[in-house]
Amino acid sequence: MNGAQDGVGPPLWLLAELTYRCPLQCPYCSNPLDYADQDRELSTEQWLDVLRQGRAMGAAQLGFSGGEPLVRTDLPELIAGARELGYYTNLITSGLGLTEAKVQAFADAGLDHIQVSFQASDPELNNAVAGSRKAFDQKLAMARAVKDAGYPMVLNFVIHRHNIHQMADILALCENLGADYVELATCQYYGWAFANREGLMPSKAQLVEAEATVNRYRSDLLSREHPMKVIFVTPDYYEERPKACMNGWGSLFLTVAPDGTALPCHSARLLPIDFPNVTEQSLEDIWYRSPGFNHYRGDQWMPEPCRSCDEKGKDFGGCRCQAYLLTGNADNADPVCGKSPHHDRILAARTAADHATTGLEELIFRNARNSRVICRS
Numbered sequence: 001m002n003g004a005q006d007g008v009g010p011p012l013w014l015l016a017e018l019t020y021r022c023p024l025q026c027p028y029c030s031n032p033l034d035y036a037d038q039d040r041e042l043s044t045e046q047w048l049d050v051l052r053q054g055r056a057m058g059a060a061q062l063g064f065s066g067g068e069p070l071v072r073t074d075l076p077e078l079i080a081g082a083r084e085l086g087y088y089t090n091l092i093t094s095g096l097g098l099t100e101a102k103v104q105a106f107a108d109a110g111l112d113h114i115q116v117s118f119q120a121s122d123p124e125l126n127n128a129v130a131g132s133r134k135a136f137d138q139k140l141a142m143a144r145a146v147k148d149a150g151y152p153m154v155l156n157f158v159i160h161r162h163n164i165h166q167m168a169d170i171l172a173l174c175e176n177l178g179a180d181y182v183e184l185a186t187c188q189y190y191g192w193a194f195a196n197r198e199g200l201m202p203s204k205a206q207l208v209e210a211e212a213t214v215n216r217y218r219s220d221l222l223s224r225e226h227p228m229k230v231i232f233v234t235p236d237y238y239e240e241r242p243k244a245c246m247n248g249w250g251s252l253f254l255t256v257a258p259d260g261t262a263l264p265c266h267s268a269r270l271l272p273i274d275f276p277n278v279t280e281q282s283l284e285d286i287w288y289r290s291p292g293f294n295h296y297r298g299d300q301w302m303p304e305p306c307r308s309c310d311e312k313g314k315d316f317g318g319c320r321c322q323a324y325l326l327t328g329n330a331d332n333a334d335p336v337c338g339k340s341p342h343h344d345r346i347l348a349a350r351t352a353a354d355h356a357t358t359g360l361e362e363l364i365f366r367n368a369r370n371s372r373v374i375c376r377s
């Protein structure tokens with residue numbers, strides 16, 4: 001008996017955020033602003049136990065992320081454990097710390113998929129955003145190593161106002177590398193990206209041009225030597241309706257943070273909710289019975305305009321983190337929605353993006369010093 005409450009299915013996707021440590025300093029990092037003071041990490045045995053419990057509940061997809069998951073020296077052991085349990089596994093990495101030998105070791109341990117992230121299409125911008133002089137060359141080498149080991153080449157670029165003009169160059173780089181899948185994900189404004197929103201958010205004109213470039217690439221696919229699947233994720237801030245965040249709170253996705261805090265999504269830690277920890281409760285208890293996971297299930301919690309809205313079954317009122325960050329109350333409708341009484345905050349952000357002049361060097365980069373300054377101020 002799994003103790004499931006009415007209408008709640010099992011978590012199908014498990015995201016293991018193995019660590020907040022990372023050699024890079026991206027100013028849009030989704031890790032918490034106070035990550036430097038959150039240095040507790042689950043042990044190998046504790047992670048394996050989480051994976052066992054998740055699989056027993058029905059989870060089938062497993063992501064290893066961070067921070068940079070490669071800083072965990074027990075990664076091959078965790079991959080092997082996940083493989084034995086029958087997960088489909090994905091490693092999400094910056095490529096820093098990766099070597100050909102490690103790629104091979106991960107393949108031998110049974111890893112199914114590797115995604116390498118880039119910051120830009122050229123070394124100057126890439127390294128300036130990443131805060132590392134060697135990052136770009138290392139990423140190129142590791143993207144090739146991943147493909148040489150027989151994996152599909154899956155590349156991810158976080159898009160913002162300082163690299164969105166490179167869209168054509170980014171696609172050309174990916175094609176030259178022989179990429180199979182490319183994710184162009186515009187920043188979503190949580191964590192460090194929210195702190196830097198004005199300096200990161202593209203203007204409407206930039207976005208329209210970037211979309212046109214991607215569409216031209218797609219319409220020209222058949223003439224390409226290496227046709228790639230390109231996914232372009234546009235920012236919520238330019239929509240009139242919110243996305244169904246995480247497909248609904250506590251419906252499919254379960255994230256476990258480095259210290260064992262269990263979350264319905266990796267950003268939810270910023271909410272004023274007491275989330276459970278896998279070191280204190282079973283995963284099943286957490287998923288089906290904890291107040292944190294039940295907080296925004298169903299629609300009884302919704303205030304107007306969501307409560308009486310005929311679209312609430314489609315988007316579940318949008319993103320709780322966005323509602324909290326923009327209105328101070330996570331119960332509110334996501335301000336992205338044109339029906340929200342707080343939609344003016346989205347409109348103001350769009351106007352600010354049209355006039356922003358923030359240089360890359362003025363952004364707050366993710367590093368321990370900035371983290372401590374921010375969380376003590």
Ligand code: SF4
Pocket residue numbers: 022023024025026028029030031066067068094366
């Ligand atoms: S976004 Fe950048 S700094 Fe944050 S974990 Fe990823 S690579 Fe590291």
Ligand code: SF4
Pocket residue numbers: 241242305306307309310311312313315316317318333334337338339340
């Ligand atoms: S009012 Fe709420 S439920 Fe209706 S569309 Fe907007 S966010 Fe979705």
